[in-house]
Amino acid sequence: MFVRGALVRGELARLGRLRGAREQRQAEFLRIAAGPANSAWYRLVDGADVETSRRMRDAVLDTDGGRSR
Structure with missing residues (x-):
């Protein structure tokens, strides 16, 4: 979903x-x-890549899948 830039059903x-x-x-x-x-x-769960993916995931969930402004 992050590569596509959109969620599917x-x-x-x-x-x-x-x-x-x-x-x-x-x-x-x-x-x-x-x-x-x-x-x-x-x-194991430390590092820039892990933190970036966590922020991306949380941003999607915090906006209910909509685009953030």
Whole structure:
């Protein structure tokens, strides 16, 4: 959807579900992860590319799939 610059039917709902599932799994993992596993998680999900994709995803969801001004 980001390459096309538009959403097709159902993608907004799917994107929202994927964000929710990711946040749930992250919370579950971090609740039980200790020491090195916790540090490895943050190293894995850190960086400019990850942050850029997160901002893009959140911008789409925050505008309900419409174009932001």
